[in-house]
Structures are given as structure tokens and as C-alpha cells.
Amino acid sequence: MPNLVITGGTKGIGRAVVELFLREGWNVCTCARSEEGLKRLKEELKHPKNLYTKVCNVGDRESAKAFVEFCQENLKSFDLLINNASILGERTSIEHYPEDIWEEVIRINLNGVFYITKYAIPYMKAGGVIINLSSGAGKRPAPYWGAYAVSKFGIEGFSLLLAEELKQKGIKVYALNPGATRTQMRAKAYPQEDPLTLKPPEKVAEFLIEIVKNKPGGVSIDYGS
Ligand SMILES: NC(=O)c1ccc[n+]([C@@H]2O[C@H](COP(=O)([O-])OP(=O)(O)OC[C@H]3O[C@@H](n4cnc5c(N)ncnc54)[C@H](OP(=O)(O)O)[C@@H]3O)[C@@H](O)[C@H]2O)c1
Secondary structure, eight states, X not given: XXXXXXEOOSSHHHHHHHHHHHHTTOEXXXXXXXXXXXXXXXXXXXXXXXXXXXXXXXTSHHHHHHHHHHHHHHXXXXXXXXXXOOOOOOOSOTTTOOHHHHHHHHIIIIIHHHHHHHHHGGGEEEEEEEEEEOOGGXXXXXXXXXXXXXXXXXXXXXXXXXXXXXXXXXXXXXXXXXXXXXXXXXXHHOTTSOGGGSBOHHXXXXXXXXXXXXXXXXXXXXXXX
């Protein structure tokens, strides 16, 4: 059975990915900050024996390292790493952006991806895949998206250089913009929007499985707008 490590598997896109890959017979190791969220995930999925969970804040170096070690102990090596966890931060101008929130967003959305990836690379199988969740806000100017937008521009750059570095190991790297998706993060960003007009996270999970199967060319991939 192939092995998946995904951060932020308790809600939204991450949760849909966990469910789909378990159904497809993968071993799945995931994390979130909330212990309650992980407990609920396992209960609702009826405690599958191929699901491994650990509390982790990816933006905390030691916590990220402990999570990857936990995944390695349970899965031995990884076919697929999905850096999915991120936070929105504030929707305001750079001039008014609170410094502490800026630092937290960059720590989680950008440093966290670096930590998890750095610690996971030694256990990635040749022929494996790394997918980093990006955003349209990381590809073109999105005024008032502040640290979130800047972190996602960082993810695009990180993915491009990582793809070059890991070529020799036969590992493909992608930055995936999932487009507008019906999740709590999207609802927080657009409180006036009717969530039922958006695609459900299950569609993104299906798209991800196609990427893993077909390994398309290029690094930066868009699903929707
Ligand atoms: N939804 C969209 O329309 C959309 C559009 C473009 C890009 N994206 C990207 O797609 C990804 C998933 O988004 P989503 O909408 O599914 O988000 P979401 O509904 O807010 O879910 C985020 C998940 O990540 C976990 N998480 C957050 N911070 C964490 C941390 N520091 N350490 C570990 N886990 C953490 C959350 O659990 P805890 O809170 O318990 O930690 C939760 O399980 C993100 O990278 C987002 O930027 C989403």
C-alpha cells in the first residue's frame, strides 16, 4: 500500500484528501493543531487502521520534526507528501497589517512547509511526489491579502527550486492552486458568499489523485480560478 503524509487533514481540502486516499487503499499520516479535531476525524471515519494522526503545529520546528518522525515510524517511507495546512491571517493593507499575525502566517504557511519538507525528504521514495497547496493569491497581486498572499508567492518559488533539486532523486514537485473551494477558510475570507456556489473539497481531492497518477509536466498547476 502506498504511503501519504498530509498536513492539516481534519478540515476542508485536507480532510477530503484523507478520506479519498484511505478509500483508495493508501496508508495516511496526518496532523492538525487541534487534538479534538484529530479525535473527531478518527471517530467519524470509524478508526481505520491505516490512518495515523498526531497533534502538530507545522510552524513550530520541533513539532514539525516530531510529526515527520512519527510518520516515518509508522509508514517507513513516503510516496506522497502534501503540504496542505495553512492559515488565512488578516484581510487588510500592508500599512495596517498587525506584525504578530504577519509573523504567525509566514511561520505556518511558509516556514512550516520548509520544515516538513526538509525533514521528510530523506524518507521520500524515488518516483515520489510532493504537492504544496498554493493559491491564486500567490500568482498575481491580491491587495489586502497581506501575509497569506506573500506566503503563497513563497510557496510557488519554493516549489520551483525544490523541483530542480529533487529531479536527480526522481521526485516530482508541484504547487497546486485549488481555486475557490467550499471550506471554513474560504468562508472566513468571503463571509458574504454562498458556499453552495463553490466546488466541494472532494473535487480537489480527486484532482490531486489525478496529478499523482499522471505526473503532468511543469510545477505550478491551477484547478479553477
Ligand atoms: N479553500 C479555498 O478556496 C482555497 C483556495 C486557495 C488555496 N487554498 C489552500 O488550500 C489549503 C487547504 O485550505 P482549506 O480551505 O481546506 O483550509 P481549512 O478548511 O482552514 O483547513 C485547514 C487545515 O489545516 C490545519 N492547520 C492549520 N494550521 C495548522 C498548523 N499550524 N499546523 C498543522 N495543521 C494546521 C487545520 O486544523 P487545525 O486548525 O486544528 O490546526 C485544518 O485541518 C491551504 O493551504 C489553503 O491556503 C484553499
